[in-house]
């Protein structure tokens with residue numbers, strides 16, 4: 274390896290270790306569920322986005338197996354040459370109907386969908402207005418786009434309005450926001466964002482990755498929760514979380530929008546189509562969500578029970594409505610130490626520190642699932658309380 278490169282990466286990795294922020298590469302040895310086998314140990318899983326427990330649902334697994342039998346592992350083609358099976362087209366239609374849009378386009382991931390929308394639609398005379406805490410893939414989409422960028426402080430609609438007022442001469446103006454913010458667990462105020470978009474003739478893009486299957490009475494996301502269905506121009510999201518967890522992303526919107534992206538969105542055009550097994554799993558997960566809204570309620574009940582337990586322990590929580598329940602710890606090494614001590618005790622969760630979140634706001638990023646039983650939740654709360662006391666966090 275190049276000597277200078279070796280020196281650079283070697284020094285950086287050494288500094289992660291010194292600062293206590295070096296991340297272990299865990300090995301998952303079972304399917305995702307309330308309890309999993311991780312690094313040879315049974316642990317309660319509080320660190321993945323299997324919100325509805327569908328990643329290991331027998332119906333989802335069976336659909337994926339049948340798709341492999343019928344279509345093989347994949348079409349070995351990009352979507353727009355010959356990669357799309359009838360299953361892909363069925364998922365496009367079913368998802369669009371579920372989300373109240375005319376059409377949908379499937380991407381390899383939501384990350385590529387976000388980049389494909391922002392870069393695919395905006396030219397240099399356009400402006401993208403993006404929340405400061407939007408997901409990294411939106412940040413990347415803004416970076417590669419030729420448009421002017423205006424980053425507004427988290428949910429600061431005064432600043433957003435100021436930018437909209439100042440950019441009246443621009444071409445397209447695109448407001449892009451996470452529906453649920455992935456590190457905070459809070460939601461974008463879509464009702465007020467829609468009002469601003471209407472007032473200033475801007476278009477709206479909402480990333481529903483952590484909201485689909487989680488928020489709204491029937492799991493249709495932040496858009497349902499705020500009652501703005503039909504008023505958001507573009508929805509993006511993932512199949513890698515509530516809808517079976519296998520990965521893959523989408524863009525939903527009007528027929529013309531989808532047709533345009535089909536011809537112009539680079540991250541759609543220049544990459545392989547989603548594997549049929551992934552598409553079949555997502556289709557079945559979508560059917561389950563449509564037929565059983567009780568699953569969304571179970572997730573909500575679990576989230577509420579967990580939040581009440583953390584409040585009782587005396588730890589500080591962020592978020593509120595979504596299944597992302599960040600527990601503020603403070604300094605990054607403390608959060609990492611607490612997460613690894615909890616794993617030893619049998620509870621796995623993610624720790625997030627600087628520079629992903631501001632200094633002093635390192636956190637345990639708990640993600641609740643409908644797959645967790647009352648026992649799993651009680652056990653986790655006991656371990657969190659014991660570890661927090663042991664490390665002097667409460």
Ligand SMILES: Cc1ncc(COP(=O)(O)O)c(C=O)c1O
Pocket residue numbers: 381382383384385408410451453455480482483510511512513520521522
């Ligand atoms: C808000 C948000 N958007 C997009 C993504 C990426 O989704 P995918 O894994 O499908 O690329 C994530 C992943 O965590 C996310 O939190």
